[in-house]
């Protein structure tokens with residue numbers, strides 16, 4: 098009996114030791130993995146606009162909106178995950194984002210917005226206009242939602258501060274952008290810039306600027322979550 102208790106005691110001690118080592122390893126690997134997600138309990142639905150056979154807007158030099166939307170969406174996902182947010186994407190990521198990606202019908206998108214349990218949603222797009230001089234990021238929200246309006250204000254002020262303090266664009270309410278009114282949570286649509294403006298297009302094609310846009314949107318989302326306790 099005494100021998101058994103000694104063996105049990107040794108086994109328990111070994112288990113505790115192994116447990117402590119395993120805990121240290123997990124803790125160390127987490128600290129090396131800033132993309133560990135889902136820690137703060139908030140789920141962000143990111144919708145990279147268009148995709149597949151629908152390129153969205155295409156610039157004179159052939160830049161496809163859908164590819165840029167995906168690039169910025171992926172950087173946004175990376176930033177948000179590093180701050181503990183969980184991410185859902187409406188469309189996936191295949192190979193090089195400036196090449197292949199999957200498309201979704203508008204019904205598929207609506208279904209994802211309806212069925213995904215999320216804290217808030219952001220749809221990523223690029224703008225195009227006949228006048229080449231027109232430029233600047235702008236944020237849309239569903240006009241029937243006060244929460245969406247508040248989120249749009251914070252995202253737009255972050256975009257202005259991070260990308261171009263001279264950008265005077267105001268947020269715009271809309272009642273017919275289906276992705277904004279379909280979901281149950283606050284939602285905004287960000288037009289990150291004009292690919293019809295050659296200077297803005299060149300910036301949008303660089304990884305550095307794509308990251309800046311994504312970081313600005315991330316900051317706006319974080320400020321909203323803090324300010325409104327969602």
Ligand SMILES: [Zn+2]
Nearest residue numbers: 146153222223
């Ligand atoms: Zn678009």
